Amino acid sequence: MGRLTCRCGHLIPTNHDSLESYRGDLLPQIHGDKWAEKELEQLKALVAAIESGQSLADFTAPGSSELVVDALLPWKISGDSLAEFSRSVYQCDVCGRLLVETNRSNEFRTFLPESDDSHHILDA
Numbered sequence: 738m739g740r741l742t743c744r745c746g747h748l749i750p751t752n753h754d755s756l757e758s759y760r761g762d763l764l765p766q767i768h769g770d771k772w773a774e775k776e777l778e779q780l781k782a783l784v785a786a787i788e789s790g791q792s793l794a795d796f797t798a799p800g801s802s803e804l805v806v807d808a809l810l811p812w813k814i815s816g817d818s819l820a821e822f823s824r825s826v827y828q829c830d831v832c833g834r835l836l837v838e839t840n841r842s843n844e845f846r847t848f849l850p851e852s853d854d855s856h857h858i859l860d861a
């Protein structure tokens with residue numbers, strides 16, 4: 738599991754496999770259309786696969802159980818393309834800083850909140 742070190746010294750886990758209240762995705766508006774186009778392509782591919790007789794498992798993860806397919810299908814339709822165009826955002830539990838990924842993977846800039854009520858802004 739990776740970690741980011743906040744400027745205050747707190748270590749922030751960067752495990753992307755779990756849903757954490759201190760983590761989010763930022764989709765710059767300039768990439769919104771590209772993300773929507775890619776999501777539409779995936780939806781069209783799903784419809785074509787179903788129309789050709791493929792199962793959801795064949796389309797998503799051949800040989801997988803229904804449980805795995807249910808978990809992976811949303812990622813295949815939109816999550817994969819969201820990950821391509823979005824940037825990761827983390828909020829430090831200790832000082833409230835936002836760590837926003839730049840357009841370079843794993844490079845972050847920090848922003849301090851102006852008030853204490855902004856310390857858990859990603860879990861609201």
Ligand SMILES: [Zn+2]
Nearest residue numbers: 743745829832
């Ligand atoms: Zn911090």
